[in-house]
Amino acid sequence: MSHRRILIIYAGGTIGMVPSANGFVPSARFADDIGRLIVKHHGTGARHRLITLDPLIDSANASPHTWHRLADLLWAERDHFDAAVILHGTDTLAYTASALSFLLAGLNKAVILTGAQIPFAMPTSDGERNLQGAFACATTPVREVCIFFDGVLLRGNRARKWSTQPGDGFRSPHWPRLAHVNGSVDIDTSTLLAPTTPRCDPPPAIVTDRAAIVTLFPGIDASLLRAAADHHRAGLVLGLHGAGTGPTANPAIRHALTAISADRIPLLGISQCPHGTLNPALYETGRQLADCGVLNGRDLTPEAALAKLHTLSCQRCPADDVAAAVAVPVAGELTPANGT
Numbered sequence: 001m002s003h004r005r006i007l008i009i010y011a012g013g014t015i016g017m018v019p020s021a022n023g024f025v026p027s028a029r030f031a032d033d034i035g036r037l038i039v040k041h042h043g044t045g046a047r048h049r050l051i052t053l054d055p056l057i058d059s060a061n062a063s064p065h066t067w068h069r070l071a072d073l074l075w076a077e078r079d080h081f082d083a084a085v086i087l088h089g090t091d092t093l094a095y096t097a098s099a100l101s102f103l104l105a106g107l108n109k110a111v112i113l114t115g116a117q118i119p120f121a122m123p124t125s126d127g128e129r130n131l132q133g134a135f136a137c138a139t140t141p142v143r144e145v146c147i148f149f150d151g152v153l154l155r156g157n158r159a160r161k162w163s164t165q166p167g168d169g170f171r172s173p174h175w176p177r178l179a180h181v182n183g184s185v186d187i188d189t190s191t192l193l194a195p196t197t198p199r200c201d202p203p204p205a206i207v208t209d210r211a212a213i214v215t216l217f218p219g220i221d222a223s224l225l226r227a228a229a230d231h232h233r234a235g236l237v238l239g240l241h242g243a244g245t246g247p248t249a250n251p252a253i254r255h256a257l258t259a260i261s262a263d264r265i266p267l268l269g270i271s272q273c274p275h276g277t278l279n280p281a282l283y284e285t286g287r288q289l290a291d292c293g294v295l296n297g298r299d300l301t302p303e304a305a306l307a308k309l310h311t312l313s314c315q316r317c318p319a320d321d322v323a324a325a326v327a328v329p330v331a332g333e334l335t336p337a338n339g340t
Helices: 032-044 063-075 093-103 127-139 223-229 251-262 284-291 301-312 319-327
Strands: 006-012 048-057 083-087 110-114 145-149 152-155 179-181 182-185 211-215 233-240 267-271 293-298
Touching: 006 063, 006 127, 032 048, 048 063, 048 110, 048 145, 063 301, 083 127, 093 145, 093 301, 127 145, 127 179, 127 267, 127 284, 211 223, 211 301, 223 251, 223 319, 233 301, 251 267, 267 301, 284 293, 293 319, 301 319
Parallel strands: 006 048, 006 083, 083 110, 110 145, 211 233, 233 267, 267 293
Antiparallel strands: 145 152, 152 179, 179 182
């Protein structure tokens, strides 16, 4: 693990779960296994520190409070580590990685999230490989929030959980992998974020307003949109069809979206397609959605879009400034209109 100081945070997840009468549940005993793994692969001289969250989190129960808990912990420890590895459940790993990339923008240190799809205690577990790869990447020049899984390092706010099966757990549809690990770490430096001057501001405090994801579907009722907006005033991420279309032939839908936007609740459009960018101007319905106030999220993942709206709300971003803030990448989360 070289001379770098590595902070390891065991947050929970499948990797450390054990069988119970009600299925797999998180176990604090896995913390001992982590220590043994570090000694096995890096010797007793490895400079690491392990923090185990209490209580541990099943990632299905993760929430914005989880994101802020981790961000605040990393911020508080920032002078005591050179890179961090977070062990986290895979189901909401991409949400947490996206949120940390915004909440800790400017930290200028590697924060690598990983986990497993099969518990470490099982003979076929992918946990040790993922841990070893994450540790290896933590010793490199990477300075951003990432996900390491199945031999590849991905930008955290570009990654999505892709499969429930080991071997293809996560993909990054719109950004190349940052590194590949197969014995050694092969980094593609052209894909990395440029180092920045570390910022001096702590992560913004959590707010009561929440953002939500609403996926449009044939037959959607306008009341669903209104109800979602009433309870999620930080904004709605709208999963649009294809390049950015929706049921604008329904006047109730148009009226609901216009009213939500007029109420200063951001509407951020993204594509339901796993690959491709939003291009609302391509079709009449897309233009009509834009006229109703739906912003162009371009190639944002749903996880990154939700986390970005959440962070903007925590930063008290004025509603009139959200459109401009969404369009500018903070941590490499989207391809801007000029393609750079």
